[in-house]
Amino acid sequence: MTLKIAVIGCTHAGTAAVKTIAEQHPQAKVTVYERNDNISFLSCGIALHVGGVVKNAEELFYSNPEQLAGMGIHTRMRHDVLEVNTKAKTLKARNLETGELVEDDFDKLVVTTGSWPIVPQMEGIELDNIQLCKNYGHAKEIIERATDAQHITVVGAGYIGIELVEAFRDQGKQVTLIDNMNSVMAKYLDREFTDLAETELLRKGVRLALGRTVTGFGGENGKVREVRTTKGNLTTDMVVLCIGFRPGTDLFKGQLEMLPGGALVVDEYMRTSHPDVLAAGDSCAVRYNPTGKDAYIPLATNAVRMGTLVGLNLLEPIVPYTGTQGTSAIKLFDWNIASTGMTEAAALAAGMNVKTITINEQNRPEFMPTYENVMVKLVFETNGRIVGAQVMSKADMTQAANTLSVCIHNRMTVKELAFVDFFFQPHYNKPWNVLNTAGLAAMAALEKARKATKPDVA
Missing domain, CATH: 3.50.50.60 (FAD/NAD(P)-binding domain)
Structure with missing residues (x-):
């Protein structure tokens, strides 16, 4: 019997899911329901298009229905799913072009319905522009x-x-x-x-x-x-x-377990509370490694990872999701900014006992013709475990946030960061890498706090 898979939504998570499913299960019948007339749009590129950096908005797509069709995937574009019965494994959708109602059934359902901007209900919200x-x-x-x-x-x-x-x-x-x-x-x-x-x-x-x-x-x-x-x-x-955004999960209220804000709860294999319904992307929660708890973090990076895992774990649990640090970056005029994990404010609000250090260091030796200041902040618990970091410089030091993300993921301490092996080459850094320097400063802060609380010995 041919395995029937229905997929609702096809942006980042949906596209990653169906491509992986097609690779892993080429005999399966995969049907995608997408209410828009396009798939895989990189919304993070809108500002680049508005600013003229990306001239052609078509370049912000990385897949299309024709490509998916070549993989054996049937895409029903401009189809809005109106109702899903997870127990009966059926769904109803409307063709937005013709008004025709479509009914379908499935063996496995993939929920990649994404998110939608929060629209406040207030006076004048309906005005043009x-x-x-x-x-x-x-x-x-x-x-x-x-x-x-x-x-x-x-x-x-x-x-x-x-x-x-x-x-x-x-x-x-x-x-x-x-x-x-x-x-x-x-x-x-x-x-x-x-x-x-x-x-x-x-x-x-x-x-x-x-x-x-x-x-x-x-x-x-x-x-x-x-x-x-x-x-x-x-x-x-x-x-x-x-x-901000809210998860698009109204179809599943009362059917699948959700966080209070509507994000679907999934296990490490992307399975929802229904064993034959998997979910990924902005529609669901992720495990936030700094706290070990579920959180709603709608990022494209999370979506593509989770979508790929849906395809790998469709029939049996094979590859677990290892969680996220919510790592992100932005370019603001001449500044390059990146962060990972918790800010100091977020950690304190969560009731965590944390300390912080902030250092300012040159990105490479002062004997070089040019160099730029780098500001690094570490947020760490009193046992030294790193739970957050921020990096900012006019030099592009954003990859340091990826390194620090790995540190948080692996529950590393500031002592380990201080002495971890990084290369030295004057074109790029100093003998003590800026992250080593941050780790050393954090170690010193912990030692100072330890001495301050140590009782005097008569």
Whole structure:
């Protein structure tokens, strides 16, 4: 009997899943249901397209239905799944082009429904020129509407918001950035880093409106003209909402185990609470290694790994998922910024007993013709285990965050980091690598704290 597999959604996780399934189970009948007219869009490239770095948005796709068809995968594009019965193993979908209802059954279901931008329900939200930023359609619309906009307001100072702000400034627009937190990129960086980022944004002419909440919008002739906040109103021609995402799992409420926010709970083999339903990507939770608990971390890197594991573990548990550190990076004008694991603020909020060190070091010897300062922060427990790190420099030192991610993954201590083997070559670094130096500083901080608490001996 031919194995029937239904896949709902085909962006990062879905594309990785179906390609792996086709390789591992070439005799299986795989049907993909996708409500959009495209697959595999790299939404992280929207700001690059808006800013003109990527001229052709078509280059932001890395697969298409024709490629999948060549692998024996049937894609039903522009099909919106309306209902899933996990017990009966059936689903109903509507063809958005014809209105026709389609019914199907499956042996295995793969849920890669992704996420959708959070859209606050408030006065004026329906006004024209209030944009979302997630898919190919959004990218085209943002570029089209930004052409005639002189002042653009971005709501949300996470990575997507920051990247759009830079892109709009590069296009010569007046830009205001709003966030309810008191600093930009607060989810990823502590104050030492966000202060530098904010200074750079202000230097580039971005207006920062931090520590305030949007309460509504005002407009003229159906178009947005005003953003209303808890600290006054701001005039604008266009608004882009970048305030986060929620998992697209409404189809499975009451059927599959979820976190309170709707993220599906999966085991290390990507299996949901139903043995024949697997999930990956933004629709589900991941194991966050710094805490060892499930968390919602919607990143493309997590999605492609998890999607691949769905294909490998479809019929039996073979390759476990080893969790994530939420490692990420961003380029902000001349700055290269990366982080992994927990910020100091997040660790303290979680009730963890942590210490931190922040060092400033040159990226290579001062006898070299040029060198740049590198700022590194380590967040570590009192036993020395590293749980978070941040790196910032005008030199590209972002790969250091990947190294530190491996350290957190392997539960390494600052003492181990201090003496781990790194090469030395003056073109690239110093005899003591900047990460060794950070480890040594963390060791010294722990020793100082130990001596401070050690009772005096008479």
